[in-house]
Amino acid sequence: MSGAGSASAVVVGASGGIGRALEAALIEEGAFDVVHGFARSRPGSQHLDLLDEASIAAAAAHVARGPAPTCIIIATGLLHSGERGPEKALRDLEPEWLARLYAVNAIGPALVAKHFLPIMPKTGRTVFAALSARVGSINDNRLGGWHGYRASKAALNMLVRNLAIEERRRNDRTIVVTLHPGTVDTTLSRPFQGNVQAGRLFDPERAALQLLDVVEGLKVPDSGKFFDFQGEEIPF
Template identity: 80%
Template sequence: MSGAGKTCAVVIGASGGIGGAFEAALIEEGTFGTVHGFARSRSGTQHLDLFDEGTIAAAAAHVAKGPPPALVIVATGLLHTADRGPEKALGDLDPAWLAQVYAVNAIGPALVAKHFLPLLPKVGKPVFAALSARVGSIADNRLGGWYGYRASKAALNMLVRNLAIEERRRNARAIVVALHPGTVDTALSLPFQGNVQPGKLFDAERAALQLLDVIEGLNLPDSGKLFDFEGKEIPA
């Protein structure tokens, strides 16, 4: 992200655990002149709802008024709600729930890319990164279950690959990737933390810093791929 001092950074989902940690870390580092944080729960120019493309377009228009974004991070995800958890078996499939999970985990990030990728500068090493998950890897799926979450993250990984290919034609300097943060101590993972091996549950601040290190080490051939928090490529 060379030349980042004359650019800005954008965090989508900045009210969440890891999104907020990204925003705080980027502000503290001071690499970027401005750090824009957007979230559904925020108001005014910081409001962005993945279910409403108009708010995504408005957020992009707001960012476009200033220095271009050399880093855009989509730190959103849906695994469960207060009254609905991930499917354990085929009989649990529900079309409304599947649509909601896809809207947050795949369609929303794609719409963010639609409006924000054209803003990336054509100099330096601009990065568009979306949080995915190892369970979205088809090759790595050995347990099954979690139909909506797995499938929507797999869809996100394919969307990232598509976006990377198209973006290469428009902006040869841009890198588009999906990132797996590991199991982070947030509301998303809370009901399932009992199954996490010792030392494998990361606090949000550590997870954000790890992924920022991964982002810093990316190069053009990495575009379109999925990487974990150690910078290791995960098969899609």
């Protein structure tokens, strides 16, 4: 991953498994003058709560002091919480849980874009990426179930497609995408790792490096699309 001149990188969700590994990898590579890591659990200027727009705006104002961010990655997601897991059938739908999934998986990242995209440079290559999931692909859905998670990630994919179109008018070299990291050994996937094929469960450090390789290889025509950890496009 390479920065251009004086630049910063931003990781939202830096307290999670993938986010923490992304932040560490970006710092280790040393391509950016500053690497900002934000999370709900972090204090002060590193605090960002996806459910609190004021905290998102404050984080963006902190980054806007410079150097300008040329790479922003949102590494957040909600699949289960406590005893509440993904729905297996229609009878399991609950409006409060659906609303929470949408708030974290779609609305929060959209608000990050609202406040962070305007502070990215108006010229030159920039990347704004949000972690989605293959199960958010409507075309790839063969099993059903997991209604709220699938639907909220599909909503994220649509929002990012919209953002890519709008952002192109501001900077025609901006790349806005969603990324599927694969199944990563984190708290999000841990209850569902039993059926993962051998060699397909990645540790966070490997997943982070794979994602950064994909980001590095993105071209301007890729903006608005959805890619997996191998750089292969996933249909919406």
